[in-house]
Amino acid sequence: MMRSPWDVWYILLNNFLSIHVKQVLARDFDKRLATCYDAPMRRLKPGDFVILIISVAIILLSMRSFGEFSGKPEVRVRAGGKQWVYDLSVDTRATFDGPVGSTTMEIEGGKVHVHDSDCRNKVCIAAGWISRPGQWIICLPNDVFILIEGSEIQEEGGADDTAF
Secondary structure, X not given: OOOOHHHHHHHHHHHHHHHHHHHHHHOOOOHHHOOOOOOOOOOOOHHHHHHHHHHHHHHHHHHHHOOOOOOOOEEEEEEXXXXXXXXXXXXXXXXXXXXXXXXXXXXXXXXXXXXXXXXXXXXXXXXXXXXXXXXXXXXXXXXXXXXXEOOOOOOOOOOOHHHO
């Protein structure tokens, strides 16, 4: 049976590696070259417990902050160093001036979107409608940032983000 050149290379490499690994495993390593895996396990110090407790507290507080927001949903708009707050339940249309022109935001039916903008790519318009707290739209060329804050009360037993 004729072997391909790849088979020959595979056999030679396999034989070389098996011989080389056996030599490496048979060597007696110098204690000065010991790795961290050879070092004995050290005991935890009081500072380690403090860091552990602080880490757990930060994790628990961050999980709590992602819980239920307080207050009714509102729309915060930052543009040109100024800030405006709009009620999400009131239909509104507002225009904000920026470096490249104006951006028009529209609130309708508990949802908000960018209706028109003078920016070149119109990514902010393509973002579409947003309606939940934590969602946002930004128009970078025009320096306009739209964020929904507040609470959204979910029904008992309904699907949430973790169900998907």
